[in-house]
Amino acid sequence: MTGTDQLRDAREAFVVGRWADACRDFEAVGQPLGHEDLHRLAMARYLIGQEEGSVDTWTRAFHLAREQDDLARAARSGFWIGFVLLNRGDLPGGNGWIARVQRLLGDTSGGELHGGHVDYLVALRTIFQGDAERAHTSFREAAQIGARTGDRDLETLARLGEGRALIRLGRRDEGVACLDEAIVAVGSGEVSPVVVGDSYCTAIDGCHELFDVDRTTQWTEELSRWCEHHPDLVAFRGQCLLHRAEVLALRGSWPDALSEVDRALQRHARPAGQLAVGAAHYQQGELHRLRGEAEAAEAAYEQARRKGRQPQPGLALLRLAEGKVAEAAAAIRRALAESGDATMRSRLLPAAVEVLVAAGDLDAARDAARDLEATAAGYRSRLLDAETAHARGRIQLATDEPEAALSSLRQALERWHALDVPHQAARVHLLLGQASHAIGDEHGARSEWAAAREIFTELGASADLDRLRELAAEGREDRDTHGLSDRQLEVLQHLAERHSNREIADKLVISHRTVERHVSDIFTKLDVTSRAAAVAYAYEHDLV
Helix, strand or coil: CCHHHHHHHHHHHHHHCCHHHHHHHHHHCCCCCCHHHHHHHHHHHHHCCCHHHHHHHHHHHHHHHHHCCCHHHHHHHHHHHHHHHHHCCCHHHHHHHHHHHHHHHHCCCCHHHHHHHHHHHHHHHHHHCCCHHHHHHHHHHHHHHHHHHCCHHHHHHHHHHHHHHHHHCCCHHHHHHHHHHHHHHHHCCCCCHHHHHHHHHHHHHHHHHHCCHHHHHHHHHHHHHHHHHCCCCCCCHHHHHHHHHHHHHHHCCHHHHHHHHHHHHHHCCCHHHHHHHHHHHHHHHHHHHHCCCHHHHHHHHHHHHHCCCCCCCHHHHHHHHCCCHHHHHHHHHHHHHHCCCHHHHHHHHHHHHHHHHHCCCHHHHHHHHHHHHHHHHHHCCHHHHHHHHHHHHHHHHHCCCHHHHHHHHHHHHHHHHHHCCHHHHHHHHHHHHHHHHHCCCHHHHHHHHHHHHHHHHHHCCHHHHHHHHHHHHHHCCCCCCCCCCHHHHHHHHHHHCCCCHHHHHHHHCCCHHHHHHHHHHHHHHHCCCCHHHHHHHHHHCCCC
Protein backbone atom coordinates (compact mmCIF):
# COMPACT_ATOMS: atom_id res chain seq x y z
CA MET A 1 0.00 0.00 0.00
CA THR A 2 1.36 3.43 -0.94
CA GLY A 3 1.66 6.35 1.44
CA THR A 4 -1.19 8.03 -0.42
CA ASP A 5 -3.45 5.02 0.13
CA GLN A 6 -2.59 4.89 3.82
CA LEU A 7 -3.28 8.59 4.16
CA ARG A 8 -6.66 8.16 2.50
CA ASP A 9 -7.51 5.20 4.75
CA ALA A 10 -6.39 7.11 7.85
CA ARG A 11 -8.59 10.07 7.03
CA GLU A 12 -11.57 7.82 6.32
CA ALA A 13 -11.06 5.87 9.57
CA PHE A 14 -10.95 9.14 11.51
CA VAL A 15 -14.18 10.41 9.98
CA VAL A 16 -16.14 7.22 10.75
CA GLY A 17 -14.82 6.99 14.31
CA ARG A 18 -12.32 4.12 13.95
CA TRP A 19 -9.71 6.11 15.82
CA ALA A 20 -7.27 3.30 16.62
CA ASP A 21 -7.13 2.43 12.91
CA ALA A 22 -6.67 6.10 12.06
CA CYS A 23 -3.69 6.34 14.44
CA ARG A 24 -2.10 3.22 12.97
CA ASP A 25 -2.56 4.38 9.39
CA PHE A 26 -1.38 7.94 10.02
CA GLU A 27 1.73 6.62 11.76
CA ALA A 28 2.41 4.26 8.84
CA VAL A 29 2.40 7.00 6.20
CA GLY A 30 5.93 7.17 4.86
CA GLN A 31 6.05 10.94 4.57
CA PRO A 32 5.69 13.95 6.90
CA LEU A 33 2.09 14.73 7.76
CA GLY A 34 0.59 18.12 7.06
CA HIS A 35 -0.97 20.25 9.76
CA GLU A 36 -4.56 19.01 9.26
CA ASP A 37 -3.50 15.37 9.38
CA LEU A 38 -1.41 16.02 12.48
CA HIS A 39 -4.51 17.59 14.03
CA ARG A 40 -6.57 14.49 13.18
CA LEU A 41 -3.86 12.21 14.55
CA ALA A 42 -3.66 14.21 17.78
CA MET A 43 -7.41 14.10 18.26
CA ALA A 44 -7.53 10.36 17.52
CA ARG A 45 -4.76 9.71 20.03
CA TYR A 46 -6.61 11.69 22.67
CA LEU A 47 -9.80 9.73 22.05
CA ILE A 48 -8.12 6.32 22.40
CA GLY A 49 -6.47 7.34 25.65
CA GLN A 50 -3.00 8.33 24.43
CA GLU A 51 -3.14 11.71 26.14
CA GLU A 52 0.61 12.37 26.17
CA GLY A 53 0.84 11.30 22.55
CA SER A 54 -1.93 13.71 21.62
CA VAL A 55 -0.13 16.63 23.30
CA ASP A 56 3.12 15.68 21.52
CA THR A 57 1.31 15.54 18.16
CA TRP A 58 -0.44 18.87 18.64
CA THR A 59 2.94 20.32 19.63
CA ARG A 60 4.40 19.05 16.33
CA ALA A 61 1.46 20.64 14.53
CA PHE A 62 2.06 23.91 16.38
CA HIS A 63 5.71 24.09 15.36
CA LEU A 64 4.94 23.10 11.77
CA ALA A 65 2.37 25.90 11.49
CA ARG A 66 4.86 28.37 13.00
CA GLU A 67 7.47 27.35 10.44
CA GLN A 68 4.93 27.85 7.67
CA ASP A 69 3.95 31.22 9.16
CA ASP A 70 0.38 29.91 9.55
CA LEU A 71 -0.37 31.56 12.89
CA ALA A 72 -4.09 30.73 12.83
CA ARG A 73 -3.39 27.00 12.67
CA ALA A 74 -0.64 27.35 15.26
CA ALA A 75 -3.12 29.05 17.60
CA ARG A 76 -5.62 26.24 17.11
CA SER A 77 -3.01 23.62 18.04
CA GLY A 78 -2.02 25.67 21.07
CA PHE A 79 -5.66 25.87 22.09
CA TRP A 80 -6.08 22.09 22.14
CA ILE A 81 -2.87 21.60 24.08
CA GLY A 82 -4.06 24.09 26.69
CA PHE A 83 -7.47 22.38 26.75
CA VAL A 84 -5.94 18.98 27.50
CA LEU A 85 -3.51 20.26 30.12
CA LEU A 86 -6.06 22.36 32.02
CA ASN A 87 -8.66 19.60 32.05
CA ARG A 88 -6.21 17.14 33.54
CA GLY A 89 -5.27 19.60 36.28
CA ASP A 90 -1.89 20.75 34.91
CA LEU A 91 -2.39 24.44 35.68
CA PRO A 92 1.26 25.49 35.10
CA GLY A 93 1.35 23.74 31.73
CA GLY A 94 -2.00 25.19 30.73
CA ASN A 95 -0.90 28.66 31.80
CA GLY A 96 2.22 28.30 29.70
CA TRP A 97 0.25 27.52 26.55
CA ILE A 98 -2.25 30.31 27.19
CA ALA A 99 0.67 32.75 27.37
CA ARG A 100 2.22 31.23 24.26
CA VAL A 101 -0.96 31.58 22.20
CA GLN A 102 -1.55 35.11 23.50
CA ARG A 103 1.99 36.09 22.51
CA LEU A 104 1.52 34.45 19.11
CA LEU A 105 -1.68 36.37 18.45
CA GLY A 106 -0.11 39.56 19.77
CA ASP A 107 2.55 39.35 17.08
CA THR A 108 -0.02 39.55 14.31
CA SER A 109 -3.71 39.85 13.62
CA GLY A 110 -4.79 36.39 14.72
CA GLY A 111 -8.42 37.08 14.01
CA GLU A 112 -11.48 37.15 16.19
CA LEU A 113 -11.91 33.37 16.25
CA HIS A 114 -8.57 32.61 17.84
CA GLY A 115 -9.05 35.43 20.29
CA GLY A 116 -12.17 33.49 21.30
CA HIS A 117 -10.06 30.38 21.85
CA VAL A 118 -7.86 32.35 24.24
CA ASP A 119 -10.95 33.69 26.04
CA TYR A 120 -12.13 30.11 26.52
CA LEU A 121 -8.81 28.89 27.93
CA VAL A 122 -8.61 31.87 30.28
CA ALA A 123 -12.18 31.17 31.44
CA LEU A 124 -11.39 27.49 31.96
CA ARG A 125 -8.34 28.34 34.04
CA THR A 126 -10.31 30.92 36.01
CA ILE A 127 -13.21 28.63 36.91
CA PHE A 128 -10.77 25.95 38.02
CA GLN A 129 -9.30 28.62 40.30
CA GLY A 130 -12.76 29.20 41.80
CA ASP A 131 -13.63 32.60 40.30
CA ALA A 132 -17.00 31.92 38.66
CA GLU A 133 -17.79 35.62 38.06
CA ARG A 134 -14.72 36.32 35.91
CA ALA A 135 -14.98 32.93 34.25
CA HIS A 136 -18.57 33.62 33.25
CA THR A 137 -17.59 36.84 31.47
CA SER A 138 -14.84 35.13 29.45
CA PHE A 139 -16.97 32.07 28.64
CA ARG A 140 -19.78 34.33 27.40
CA GLU A 141 -17.42 36.30 25.17
CA ALA A 142 -15.92 33.09 23.76
CA ALA A 143 -19.41 31.69 23.05
CA GLN A 144 -20.43 34.86 21.23
CA ILE A 145 -17.28 34.74 19.11
CA GLY A 146 -17.89 31.07 18.32
CA ALA A 147 -21.45 31.87 17.22
CA ARG A 148 -20.36 34.80 15.03
CA THR A 149 -17.55 32.87 13.33
CA GLY A 150 -19.46 29.61 12.96
CA ASP A 151 -17.06 27.58 15.13
CA ARG A 152 -19.48 25.13 16.74
CA ASP A 153 -16.76 23.49 18.84
CA LEU A 154 -15.80 26.77 20.48
CA GLU A 155 -19.39 27.93 20.88
CA THR A 156 -20.50 24.65 22.46
CA LEU A 157 -17.58 24.37 24.88
CA ALA A 158 -17.94 27.98 25.91
CA ARG A 159 -21.72 27.75 26.30
CA LEU A 160 -21.25 24.80 28.63
CA GLY A 161 -18.65 26.71 30.62
CA GLU A 162 -20.99 29.68 30.81
CA GLY A 163 -23.73 27.42 32.13
CA ARG A 164 -21.52 25.90 34.83
CA ALA A 165 -20.36 29.37 35.91
CA LEU A 166 -23.95 30.65 36.11
CA ILE A 167 -24.95 27.67 38.22
CA ARG A 168 -22.14 28.40 40.66
CA LEU A 169 -23.24 32.02 40.78
CA GLY A 170 -26.73 30.93 41.83
CA ARG A 171 -28.33 31.78 38.48
CA ARG A 172 -29.55 28.23 37.99
CA ASP A 173 -32.28 28.70 35.37
CA GLU A 174 -29.93 30.63 33.08
CA GLY A 175 -27.20 28.07 33.66
CA VAL A 176 -29.42 25.10 32.83
CA ALA A 177 -30.62 26.86 29.66
CA CYS A 178 -26.98 27.12 28.54
CA LEU A 179 -26.42 23.42 29.21
CA ASP A 180 -29.58 22.48 27.29
CA GLU A 181 -28.56 24.64 24.33
CA ALA A 182 -25.10 23.11 24.19
CA ILE A 183 -26.37 19.52 24.37
CA VAL A 184 -28.72 20.21 21.45
CA ALA A 185 -25.65 20.97 19.32
CA VAL A 186 -23.93 17.83 20.60
CA GLY A 187 -26.91 15.60 19.91
CA SER A 188 -27.35 16.91 16.38
CA GLY A 189 -23.77 16.00 15.41
CA GLU A 190 -22.52 19.56 14.99
CA VAL A 191 -19.28 19.19 16.98
CA SER A 192 -16.07 17.16 16.94
CA PRO A 193 -15.73 13.90 18.94
CA VAL A 194 -13.61 15.41 21.71
CA VAL A 195 -16.22 18.12 22.22
CA VAL A 196 -19.01 15.50 22.29
CA GLY A 197 -17.42 13.60 25.16
CA ASP A 198 -16.33 16.67 27.10
CA SER A 199 -19.75 18.30 26.68
CA TYR A 200 -21.70 15.36 28.06
CA CYS A 201 -19.35 15.00 31.03
CA THR A 202 -19.45 18.73 31.77
CA ALA A 203 -23.24 18.90 31.49
CA ILE A 204 -23.76 15.82 33.66
CA ASP A 205 -21.44 17.22 36.31
CA GLY A 206 -23.50 20.42 36.25
CA CYS A 207 -26.67 18.41 36.78
CA HIS A 208 -25.07 16.69 39.77
CA GLU A 209 -24.51 20.10 41.31
CA LEU A 210 -28.22 20.82 40.84
CA PHE A 211 -29.48 17.39 41.98
CA ASP A 212 -31.22 17.20 38.59
CA VAL A 213 -31.98 13.48 38.31
CA ASP A 214 -33.96 13.74 35.06
CA ARG A 215 -31.24 15.43 33.00
CA THR A 216 -28.52 13.34 34.62
CA THR A 217 -30.31 10.15 33.61
CA GLN A 218 -31.12 11.28 30.08
CA TRP A 219 -27.65 12.60 29.28
CA THR A 220 -25.92 9.64 30.90
CA GLU A 221 -27.92 7.33 28.65
CA GLU A 222 -26.98 9.41 25.60
CA LEU A 223 -23.30 9.43 26.58
CA SER A 224 -23.40 5.65 27.17
CA ARG A 225 -24.86 5.04 23.71
CA TRP A 226 -22.22 7.28 22.13
CA CYS A 227 -19.41 5.49 23.97
CA GLU A 228 -20.71 2.04 23.03
CA HIS A 229 -20.95 3.13 19.39
CA HIS A 230 -17.19 3.81 19.43
CA PRO A 231 -15.38 0.69 20.74
CA ASP A 232 -11.95 2.38 20.40
CA LEU A 233 -12.92 5.16 22.79
CA VAL A 234 -10.97 5.42 26.04
CA ALA A 235 -11.25 9.13 26.85
CA PHE A 236 -14.53 9.88 28.66
CA ARG A 237 -15.43 6.20 28.99
CA GLY A 238 -14.34 6.07 32.62
CA GLN A 239 -16.50 9.10 33.47
CA CYS A 240 -19.33 7.62 31.44
CA LEU A 241 -19.17 4.32 33.32
CA LEU A 242 -19.14 6.09 36.68
CA HIS A 243 -22.11 8.29 35.76
CA ARG A 244 -23.93 5.19 34.54
CA ALA A 245 -23.13 3.38 37.80
CA GLU A 246 -24.60 6.23 39.81
CA VAL A 247 -27.81 6.15 37.79
CA LEU A 248 -28.07 2.35 38.07
CA ALA A 249 -27.49 2.56 41.83
CA LEU A 250 -30.27 5.10 42.16
CA ARG A 251 -32.62 2.87 40.16
CA GLY A 252 -31.81 -0.16 42.33
CA SER A 253 -29.74 -2.17 39.81
CA TRP A 254 -26.92 -2.68 42.31
CA PRO A 255 -25.06 -5.65 40.73
CA ASP A 256 -24.97 -3.85 37.38
CA ALA A 257 -23.83 -0.66 39.11
CA LEU A 258 -20.96 -2.50 40.82
CA SER A 259 -19.90 -3.94 37.49
CA GLU A 260 -19.84 -0.47 35.92
CA VAL A 261 -17.81 0.91 38.85
CA ASP A 262 -15.25 -1.87 38.40
CA ARG A 263 -14.96 -1.02 34.72
CA ALA A 264 -14.65 2.68 35.54
CA LEU A 265 -11.79 1.94 37.94
CA GLN A 266 -9.97 0.05 35.20
CA ARG A 267 -10.37 3.00 32.85
CA HIS A 268 -9.19 5.51 35.46
CA ALA A 269 -6.14 3.55 36.66
CA ARG A 270 -3.61 6.28 35.87
CA PRO A 271 -2.13 9.21 37.83
CA ALA A 272 -4.14 11.90 36.03
CA GLY A 273 -7.37 10.26 37.10
CA GLN A 274 -6.89 10.15 40.87
CA LEU A 275 -9.94 12.25 41.78
CA ALA A 276 -12.09 10.16 39.47
CA VAL A 277 -10.65 7.01 41.06
CA GLY A 278 -11.63 8.35 44.47
CA ALA A 279 -15.18 9.01 43.27
CA ALA A 280 -15.39 5.48 41.83
CA HIS A 281 -14.17 3.90 45.07
CA TYR A 282 -16.71 5.94 47.04
CA GLN A 283 -19.54 4.70 44.79
CA GLN A 284 -18.18 1.18 45.24
CA GLY A 285 -18.31 1.65 49.01
CA GLU A 286 -21.90 2.89 48.84
CA LEU A 287 -23.03 -0.16 46.91
CA HIS A 288 -21.32 -2.56 49.29
CA ARG A 289 -22.84 -0.72 52.26
CA LEU A 290 -26.34 -0.92 50.81
CA ARG A 291 -25.88 -4.65 50.24
CA GLY A 292 -24.76 -5.17 53.85
CA GLU A 293 -21.16 -6.00 52.85
CA ALA A 294 -19.53 -4.04 55.66
CA GLU A 295 -15.90 -5.15 55.21
CA ALA A 296 -15.92 -4.48 51.48
CA ALA A 297 -17.57 -1.10 52.07
CA GLU A 298 -14.96 -0.16 54.66
CA ALA A 299 -12.11 -1.04 52.29
CA ALA A 300 -13.65 0.93 49.40
CA TYR A 301 -14.22 4.01 51.57
CA GLU A 302 -10.58 3.87 52.68
CA GLN A 303 -9.43 3.71 49.04
CA ALA A 304 -11.64 6.72 48.30
CA ARG A 305 -10.02 8.63 51.15
CA ARG A 306 -6.54 7.83 49.84
CA LYS A 307 -7.48 9.20 46.42
CA GLY A 308 -8.76 12.49 47.82
CA ARG A 309 -12.50 11.72 48.10
CA GLN A 310 -13.78 12.10 51.66
CA PRO A 311 -15.90 8.99 52.39
CA GLN A 312 -18.87 10.85 53.86
CA PRO A 313 -21.74 10.50 54.38
CA GLY A 314 -21.38 6.82 53.45
CA LEU A 315 -18.91 5.95 56.19
CA ALA A 316 -21.09 7.56 58.89
CA LEU A 317 -24.08 5.54 57.67
CA LEU A 318 -21.96 2.39 57.74
CA ARG A 319 -21.02 3.09 61.36
CA LEU A 320 -24.72 3.62 62.14
CA ALA A 321 -25.60 0.25 60.58
CA GLU A 322 -22.89 -1.34 62.72
CA GLY A 323 -24.49 0.10 65.86
CA LYS A 324 -21.65 2.58 66.45
CA VAL A 325 -24.02 5.51 66.86
CA ALA A 326 -21.69 7.89 68.72
CA GLU A 327 -18.93 7.34 66.15
CA ALA A 328 -21.39 7.90 63.29
CA ALA A 329 -22.63 11.15 64.87
CA ALA A 330 -19.11 12.46 65.42
CA ALA A 331 -18.20 11.67 61.81
CA ILE A 332 -21.23 13.40 60.30
CA ARG A 333 -20.81 16.46 62.52
CA ARG A 334 -17.19 16.78 61.41
CA ALA A 335 -18.15 16.39 57.76
CA LEU A 336 -20.79 19.13 58.08
CA ALA A 337 -18.29 21.44 59.76
CA GLU A 338 -15.78 20.88 56.94
CA SER A 339 -18.24 21.12 54.04
CA GLY A 340 -17.07 23.85 51.75
CA ASP A 341 -20.11 24.69 49.64
CA ALA A 342 -23.87 24.31 49.47
CA THR A 343 -23.78 21.34 47.09
CA MET A 344 -21.40 19.36 49.27
CA ARG A 345 -23.35 20.18 52.41
CA SER A 346 -26.65 19.24 50.78
CA ARG A 347 -25.32 15.76 50.05
CA LEU A 348 -24.55 15.34 53.75
CA LEU A 349 -27.77 16.68 55.27
CA PRO A 350 -30.17 13.72 54.70
CA ALA A 351 -27.67 11.36 56.31
CA ALA A 352 -27.05 13.88 59.09
CA VAL A 353 -30.75 13.87 59.97
CA GLU A 354 -30.82 10.07 60.09
CA VAL A 355 -27.66 9.76 62.19
CA LEU A 356 -28.48 12.59 64.59
CA VAL A 357 -31.99 11.25 65.20
CA ALA A 358 -30.48 7.85 66.01
CA ALA A 359 -28.04 9.58 68.38
CA GLY A 360 -30.91 11.36 70.15
CA ASP A 361 -29.66 14.83 69.20
CA LEU A 362 -33.02 16.05 67.93
CA ASP A 363 -32.15 19.75 68.03
CA ALA A 364 -29.20 19.20 65.69
CA ALA A 365 -31.34 16.93 63.51
CA ARG A 366 -33.98 19.68 63.20
CA ASP A 367 -31.28 22.19 62.25
CA ALA A 368 -30.03 19.84 59.52
CA ALA A 369 -33.58 19.31 58.25
CA ARG A 370 -34.19 23.07 58.11
CA ASP A 371 -30.95 23.54 56.16
CA LEU A 372 -32.04 20.82 53.77
CA GLU A 373 -35.46 22.39 53.28
CA ALA A 374 -33.94 25.81 52.59
CA THR A 375 -31.54 24.32 50.07
CA ALA A 376 -34.33 22.40 48.35
CA ALA A 377 -36.37 25.59 48.00
CA GLY A 378 -33.46 27.25 46.22
CA TYR A 379 -32.62 24.34 43.91
CA ARG A 380 -36.18 23.33 42.98
CA SER A 381 -34.94 19.73 42.70
CA ARG A 382 -37.39 16.82 42.83
CA LEU A 383 -34.73 14.73 44.54
CA LEU A 384 -34.13 17.29 47.27
CA ASP A 385 -37.90 17.71 47.70
CA ALA A 386 -38.15 13.97 48.35
CA GLU A 387 -35.21 14.08 50.77
CA THR A 388 -36.81 17.00 52.61
CA ALA A 389 -40.16 15.27 53.15
CA HIS A 390 -38.32 12.08 54.15
CA ALA A 391 -36.19 13.93 56.74
CA ARG A 392 -39.19 15.84 58.11
CA GLY A 393 -41.14 12.62 58.58
CA ARG A 394 -38.21 10.95 60.31
CA ILE A 395 -37.95 13.79 62.84
CA GLN A 396 -41.70 13.91 63.44
CA LEU A 397 -41.68 10.20 64.17
CA ALA A 398 -38.77 10.63 66.60
CA THR A 399 -40.56 13.47 68.42
CA ASP A 400 -43.76 11.46 68.98
CA GLU A 401 -45.78 13.11 66.21
CA PRO A 402 -46.84 9.98 64.30
CA GLU A 403 -49.88 11.56 62.59
CA ALA A 404 -47.75 14.40 61.20
CA ALA A 405 -45.06 11.89 60.28
CA LEU A 406 -47.56 9.86 58.26
CA SER A 407 -48.44 12.92 56.18
CA SER A 408 -44.80 13.89 55.53
CA LEU A 409 -43.76 10.32 54.77
CA ARG A 410 -46.64 9.86 52.30
CA GLN A 411 -45.33 12.90 50.43
CA ALA A 412 -41.83 11.45 50.47
CA LEU A 413 -43.08 8.08 49.20
CA GLU A 414 -44.92 9.67 46.28
CA ARG A 415 -41.81 11.64 45.33
CA TRP A 416 -39.45 8.66 45.53
CA HIS A 417 -41.82 6.58 43.43
CA ALA A 418 -42.10 9.39 40.87
CA LEU A 419 -38.28 9.48 40.67
CA ASP A 420 -38.11 5.66 40.45
CA VAL A 421 -35.77 5.33 43.44
CA PRO A 422 -36.88 2.01 45.00
CA HIS A 423 -34.46 1.80 47.94
CA GLN A 424 -35.48 5.16 49.35
CA ALA A 425 -39.14 4.31 48.77
CA ALA A 426 -38.68 1.09 50.77
CA ARG A 427 -37.01 3.00 53.60
CA VAL A 428 -40.04 5.30 53.73
CA HIS A 429 -42.33 2.25 53.88
CA LEU A 430 -40.31 1.11 56.92
CA LEU A 431 -40.87 4.46 58.67
CA LEU A 432 -44.54 4.46 57.69
CA GLY A 433 -44.84 1.10 59.37
CA GLN A 434 -43.34 2.54 62.55
CA ALA A 435 -45.70 5.52 62.43
CA SER A 436 -48.70 3.26 61.83
CA HIS A 437 -47.67 1.05 64.76
CA ALA A 438 -47.34 4.16 66.96
CA ILE A 439 -50.99 5.12 66.39
CA GLY A 440 -52.21 1.55 66.90
CA ASP A 441 -52.83 0.74 63.22
CA GLU A 442 -51.25 -2.72 63.28
CA HIS A 443 -52.71 -3.78 59.94
CA GLY A 444 -51.27 -0.65 58.33
CA ALA A 445 -47.89 -1.29 59.95
CA ARG A 446 -47.81 -4.86 58.65
CA SER A 447 -48.74 -3.69 55.15
CA GLU A 448 -46.00 -1.06 55.09
CA TRP A 449 -43.39 -3.47 56.40
CA ALA A 450 -44.44 -6.10 53.88
CA ALA A 451 -43.98 -3.54 51.08
CA ALA A 452 -40.55 -2.61 52.46
CA ARG A 453 -39.55 -6.27 52.77
CA GLU A 454 -40.49 -7.01 49.18
CA ILE A 455 -38.35 -4.15 47.84
CA PHE A 456 -35.42 -4.81 50.18
CA THR A 457 -35.44 -8.48 49.20
CA GLU A 458 -35.50 -7.66 45.50
CA LEU A 459 -32.61 -5.22 45.92
CA GLY A 460 -30.54 -7.46 48.19
CA ALA A 461 -30.52 -4.79 50.93
CA SER A 462 -29.54 -7.15 53.75
CA ALA A 463 -28.75 -4.43 56.32
CA ASP A 464 -32.20 -2.93 55.85
CA LEU A 465 -33.78 -6.37 56.11
CA ASP A 466 -32.03 -6.87 59.46
CA ARG A 467 -33.53 -3.60 60.71
CA LEU A 468 -36.94 -4.62 59.41
CA ARG A 469 -36.75 -7.92 61.28
CA GLU A 470 -36.10 -6.02 64.51
CA LEU A 471 -39.10 -3.77 63.97
CA ALA A 472 -41.37 -6.63 62.95
CA ALA A 473 -40.31 -8.59 66.04
CA GLU A 474 -41.17 -5.62 68.25
CA GLY A 475 -44.55 -5.33 66.58
CA ARG A 476 -45.29 -9.04 67.13
CA GLU A 477 -44.66 -9.08 70.87
CA ASP A 478 -48.33 -9.39 71.83
CA ARG A 479 -49.56 -11.42 68.85
CA ASP A 480 -50.24 -15.12 68.38
CA THR A 481 -47.15 -16.84 66.94
CA HIS A 482 -49.10 -19.99 66.05
CA GLY A 483 -46.79 -22.12 68.15
CA LEU A 484 -43.56 -21.01 66.46
CA SER A 485 -40.47 -20.31 68.55
CA ASP A 486 -38.46 -17.12 68.15
CA ARG A 487 -35.86 -19.01 66.10
CA GLN A 488 -38.53 -20.54 63.88
CA LEU A 489 -39.99 -17.09 63.30
CA GLU A 490 -36.52 -15.93 62.22
CA VAL A 491 -36.27 -18.84 59.80
CA LEU A 492 -39.75 -18.09 58.47
CA GLN A 493 -38.75 -14.47 57.84
CA HIS A 494 -35.79 -15.67 55.81
CA LEU A 495 -38.04 -18.01 53.85
CA ALA A 496 -40.22 -14.99 53.04
CA GLU A 497 -37.09 -13.21 51.79
CA ARG A 498 -36.41 -16.10 49.37
CA HIS A 499 -33.26 -17.31 51.07
CA SER A 500 -32.13 -20.89 50.59
CA ASN A 501 -31.49 -23.19 53.55
CA ARG A 502 -27.76 -22.72 53.07
CA GLU A 503 -28.12 -18.93 53.08
CA ILE A 504 -30.30 -19.08 56.22
CA ALA A 505 -27.69 -21.23 57.95
CA ASP A 506 -24.96 -18.73 57.09
CA LYS A 507 -26.98 -15.73 58.24
CA LEU A 508 -28.11 -17.30 61.53
CA VAL A 509 -24.75 -19.02 62.12
CA ILE A 510 -26.33 -22.45 62.55
CA SER A 511 -25.88 -25.71 60.69
CA HIS A 512 -27.64 -26.58 57.45
CA ARG A 513 -29.19 -29.61 59.18
CA THR A 514 -30.60 -27.40 61.96
CA VAL A 515 -32.25 -25.16 59.36
CA GLU A 516 -33.80 -28.21 57.70
CA ARG A 517 -35.23 -29.30 61.05
CA HIS A 518 -36.66 -25.82 61.71
CA VAL A 519 -38.27 -25.73 58.26
CA SER A 520 -39.82 -29.15 58.84
CA ASP A 521 -41.17 -28.06 62.23
CA ILE A 522 -42.61 -24.87 60.70
CA PHE A 523 -44.45 -26.93 58.08
CA THR A 524 -45.86 -29.18 60.80
CA LYS A 525 -46.99 -26.36 63.10
CA LEU A 526 -48.58 -24.35 60.29
CA ASP A 527 -50.02 -27.48 58.61
CA VAL A 528 -48.50 -26.65 55.19
CA THR A 529 -46.43 -28.73 52.77
CA SER A 530 -44.24 -26.20 50.92
CA ARG A 531 -42.12 -23.12 51.43
CA ALA A 532 -44.51 -21.05 49.30
CA ALA A 533 -47.48 -22.15 51.40
CA ALA A 534 -45.59 -21.37 54.61
CA VAL A 535 -44.80 -17.86 53.38
CA ALA A 536 -48.40 -17.29 52.28
CA TYR A 537 -49.63 -18.43 55.72
CA ALA A 538 -47.09 -16.14 57.39
CA TYR A 539 -48.31 -13.08 55.49
CA GLU A 540 -51.95 -13.94 56.08
CA HIS A 541 -51.45 -14.36 59.84
CA ASP A 542 -48.95 -11.55 60.40
CA LEU A 543 -45.98 -13.76 61.24
CA VAL A 544 -43.42 -11.87 59.15
